[in-house]
Amino acid sequence: MKEMDLEKLYDVIVIGGGPAGLTAALYLARARYRVLVVEKEHFGGQITNTSEVVNYPGVEKTTGVALTDIMRKQAQSFGAEFLLxxxxxxxxxxxxxxxxxxxxxxxxxxxxxxxxAHPRMVGFEGEREFRGHGVAYCATCDGEFFTGKDIFVIGGGFAAAEESVFLTKYARHVTVLIREDDFTCAKATADVAKAHEKITILTNVEVELVSGDSSLRLLKYRNRKTGEVTEYVPPEGETFGVFVFAGYEPATDLVQGLVELNEQGYVMTDQNQKTNIDGLYAAGDVCMKNLRQVVTAVGDGAIAATELEKYAAAMQRKTGLQPTAPIMRVPLLPSEQNEAVNVTEEILTEDMKTQLDAVFSKMDQPLLLKLYLDERPISKELEQYARALSALTDKLSCEIDAPTLGENRLPFVAICRENGETTGLAFHGVPGGHEFTSFVLGLYNASGPGQTIDADVKEEILAINRPIDMKILVSISCTMCPELVTSAQRIAAINPLVRAEVYDLNHFPDLKEHYQVMSVPCLVVNDTKVSFGKKNLVQLLEFLRDIEE
Known part of the structure; x- marks a missing residue:
């Protein structure tokens, strides 16, 4: 352990930033233990895909994002640290x-x-082939792509019932296909779907296949009792959507072969959330349990944290090492808590400013935000956003430049060196919502030193010897987009032959039509190769390598 950096020593490291992880961080930090929460995508977990939470005790009604934002702020106020x-x-x-x-x-x-846990695939013919071209797993992310079209929901649990109602905001009509005799979720949740005039519910049916060309053109499902097969074909010139809510599978790849799992792949723990490995605990939906809800995840996190407090204290005594105590921040005032639940009219909230201060203090080289605008209100919003950012630090400045003749992808902000030379990074639209953090990381990576990556990964990035233009098509409400955006920007920040331009599809519907986008994130490489779904840095490099070969 001679190589250990004491500045990187923690009492506990929490892997996962959902309700269970955030609760554990809160408890540990409040007990004066140094804790780091590591999250690979976005803090908040799967509940951030839920637009309405009405069954969390003490909170009459909120959203998944608002609820977990409060959890994270509480943990931060006691000194918990966070790492993407x-x-x-x-x-x-x-x-x-x-x-x-x-x-x-x-x-x-x-x-x-x-x-x-993450959404489970059903396994019907065409499911994998048409993922991103009509088959989707996130109503919040992809529902808008099926506005005015028919939508089929596969599943009979809580998510299927709730999301079928949510999808009526966009769909012409929603048909729910359930394998069993009825919904398996709470009657109150199911009754809302059953009573909705835009929802039809079919029971004892099983999807056999979907097919089409660049989009879905055919759906076949079979009645499990009678054997009757039904074919759905959309009106001529149209397509349709299939949303799969068939449960989740645990995210246990990291501990395969390390901890004891049950037959379904969930982590086995004792009543104190301890696994069979000394010092390793588990909490939330990754565990074997009867009920997977926010309230049970929070309970798991609290139990695990109190046990880890005892374990960390014992290890401090055993090793003679004591991590740096967490630095408490000013506790949240009630007014600040309410502000997180309500939509703020400020361009940058206090929480955003805190994140920005931490990043700006580490940036090496000054950057220029070069704005290319048109007459739309979104351009004014982008200008205000850029000026608000640059007002916070001397590492950023901004200027408005005349767009190139024929440029029709306005507005956008290009991240440039202080001398105006492009870094290859740009955002078309306003980088808010779930793209706020990825945009800030893009600034940090372009300025330097940037996020730490393995030497062999950096070497592979530098070895790219041909121009690569990446368009990343996103929705700022999508929780799965930032990982791909951050990965693409990291590559572009290192290799000058690579460009990574992000487009908020809400403002560029022509791109959605041109590339037949029905799911985000969508990656377009050199205007020819199209891929759907999130990718980390290693997966993106592998994809680019396969294109070259």
């Missing part, structure tokens, strides 16, 4: 555990696995 990075490996063999991430190694006494 992918965890690649755990070494649990020594007294001091090592957590290997995409941003370097970190050390701790105890680890809490709170990685949650």
């Amino acid at each position: 990075a992918a965890v690649d490996q755990l070494d649990m063999t020594a007294a001091i555990k090592t957590v290997f991430t995409s941003r370097g190694r970190f050390f701790c006494f105890g680890v809490l696995l709170a990685t949650g």
